[in-house]
Amino acid sequence: MISETCIAPVNIAVIKYWGKRDEELILPINSSLSMTLSTDQMCAKTTAAASATFKENRMWLNGEEVPFEGNPRMQKCLDALKRLAEAEKSKRFPLEWKLHICSENNFPTAAGLASSAAGYACLVYTLANLYGVEKSELSSIARQGSGSACRSIYGGFVEWVAGIKNDGSDSIAIQVQPALHWPEMRVLILVVNDSRKKTSSTNGMLNSVNTSDLIKHRANVCVPQRILQIKEAIARKDFKTFGEITMRDSNQFHAICLDTYPPCAYMNDTSHAIVNFIHQYNETRGDVKVAYTFDAGPNACLYLLEEEVANVLSLLNKVFPNDNSENSEYVKGIPIDLQ
Numbered sequence: 001m002i003s004e005t006c007i008a009p010v011n012i013a014v015i016k017y018w019g020k021r022d023e024e025l026i027l028p029i030n031s032s033l034s035m036t037l038s039t040d041q042m043c044a045k046t047t048a049a050a051s052a053t054f055k056e057n058r059m060w061l062n063g064e065e066v067p068f069e070g071n072p073r074m075q076k077c078l079d080a081l082k083r084l085a086e087a088e089k090s091k092r093f094p095l096e097w098k099l100h101i102c103s104e105n106n107f108p109t110a111a112g113l114a115s116s117a118a119g120y121a122c123l124v125y126t127l128a129n130l131y132g133v134e135k136s137e138l139s140s141i142a143r144q145g146s147g148s149a150c151r152s153i154y155g156g157f158v159e160w161v162a163g164i165k166n167d168g169s170d171s172i173a174i175q176v177q178p179a180l181h182w183p184e185m186r187v188l189i190l191v192v193n194d195s196r197k198k199t200s201s202t203n204g205m206l207n208s209v210n211t212s213d214l215i216k217h218r219a220n221v222c223v224p225q226r227i228l229q230i231k232e233a234i235a236r237k238d239f240k241t242f243g244e245i246t247m248r249d250s251n252q253f254h255a256i257c258l259d260t261y262p263p264c265a266y267m268n269d270t271s272h273a274i275v276n277f278i279h280q281y282n283e284t285r286g287d288v289k290v291a292y293t294f295d296a297g298p299n300a301c302l303y304l305l306e307e308e309v310a311n312v313l314s315l316l317n318k319v320f321p322n323d324n325s326e327n328s329e330y331v332k333g334i335p336i337d338l339q
């Protein structure tokens, strides 16, 4: 038996990916931009083993067995890696050997945050090590597992360029700035408990592409401008501009979710209370000091600089007191560079 274990980081988008132009290849209608977080607080961990004695491919996710063969995204990633192994004549073990894969994440259970991004990035990286293949194509392979996963292959600030080609060869993730460029940047994740059933990102964005009018304006007009502006803001370390663009993009993304028919409301009352809190905080401080962004769920991700963290956390604890349920859990993330 031969095995490999790897961990992969979470990324939190400040310009959101929402909508596909190709469902099969997972090609987006707009570029997106994120920061990759250090793995000590949140990460996915995968162990993959190959053996001549395994009868079938099997997979466990957070301790529970999940179907492997029936999962087309997983199969696509595996097939792509095997093709690479064949092309590179990698001979670590015979390619017909079956695999056992154990994957887990250490995120707070209620968070459900960016789990597919870290999960698929980790799966693809671990399998690449197992098969002993070159790492250059891993981001594109991870993208075919889950779009946002292509950004978790790189550290620091990462852009996923939408591209225009039908074969997806120009839809790639690139590092915009290393983490060391802005090491004071922090992310606070506020876990907001919500038991209501959610529409997955995959289904939500498909519905938005099919029914929302606003999504076209965002993808064609707003996002291209924002990507340019936020990259300049990151280069200048201009938090005010970075924060404002981040909040506007999150707000517009959720407006699109409401413009979807039937609408999908990912944010709840607590999420909206957090939005109000942040705007009040910034008003009191006389500048944009904290920015919120929400993915396809009620949990808030706050971007802020280290100098602001203690103050914001102490106020958050007063305004949203921790009642020892999972209602208010804070996870702090810092930017990371990967090897």
Ligand code: DP6
Pocket: 012, 013, 015, 016, 017, 018, 026, 032, 116, 117, 145, 146, 147, 148, 149, 201, 202, 203, 294, 295, 296
């Ligand atoms: C709101 O990458 O989970 O988090 O490609 O269908 O797997 P699929 O979708 P996924 O969507 C993430 C959407 C988002 C925004 C983002 O991370 O950019």
